[in-house]
Amino acid sequence: MQKFTKLTGVAAPFPLRNVDTDMIIPKQFLKTIKRTGLGTALFYELRYDQDGKENPDFVLNKPAYRKAEILVTGENFGCGSSREHAPWALMDFGFRCVIAPDFADIFYNNCFQNGILAIKLPQEQVDKLMDDAERGANATLTVDLEAQEIRGPDGGVIRFDIDPFRKHCLLNGLDNIGLTLEKEQAIKEYEGRLATARPWA
Template structure:
């Protein structure tokens, strides 16, 4: 998993509430078990019409937001089903940080397991960042995980809270598999001991 330390990039404003996982990645794209290739279908039903043409007004289709790395969203982001394809699609598109007043629990935790930083902030602070994001590609936001701050293009600093263990995993690029592999020597020792004490198993 890629480490997340400090990110400076364009933030896309999406002031919609209750954006569910089917909106993030519609069910017809869930056939794959690969984490790559889903970015082109992110927000598919909002980005494209029935003929596959881009809908110009959708935020990620606008020229200034095509390379957005931060998404500033509305309340209850990632609600709905527990599909892990949702953070896969967000990451594959190039977005590494999502900021919202609140997140659905499963989506929130899945973000950390896929190298995405979800930041929950009070509505007034999200409104401040949303306004900054609306300035377009000339307004670049900085997210510093170590310092736990978001800095607007005008230099305003907003602090955020994060679970220390989740922060450690993102900073070090550790997913569940990597965390297990960190204990490989202990696991090997246990297996050797178990084999010698219970050879019939």
């Protein structure tokens, strides 16, 4: 998993509430188990019209936000089904950080398992960052995970809380497999003892 330490990038404003995982990545795109190639289907029904042409009014189709890496959005983001394709699609588009007042629990967990920093902030702070994000190409934020700070385009600083274990995993690029591999030597030693004690097993 890619490490997350510090990110400076354009923030896209997406002020909808209760955005469910079907809106993030519609069900017809769930046939793959690959984590790549889903970025084009992110928010598909909002980004494209019935003919498959881009909707020029949708935020991610605007030139200033085509390479956005931070998403500032509304409460209860990622509700609905537990599809892991939702964070895959966000990641494949280029998002490494999502900021909202709160998230659906399963989606929140899936973000961290896939290298996305999900930040919960009070509504008034999200509103401030949403206002910053409305500046288009000038909507650059810096998210510093080590310091647990978000720095805005005007120099303002917002601190955020994060579980220490999740922070450790992101800083070191550790998903569940990575965490297991950290114990590789201990696992080998245990298997060696087991093979000696139970050679028939």
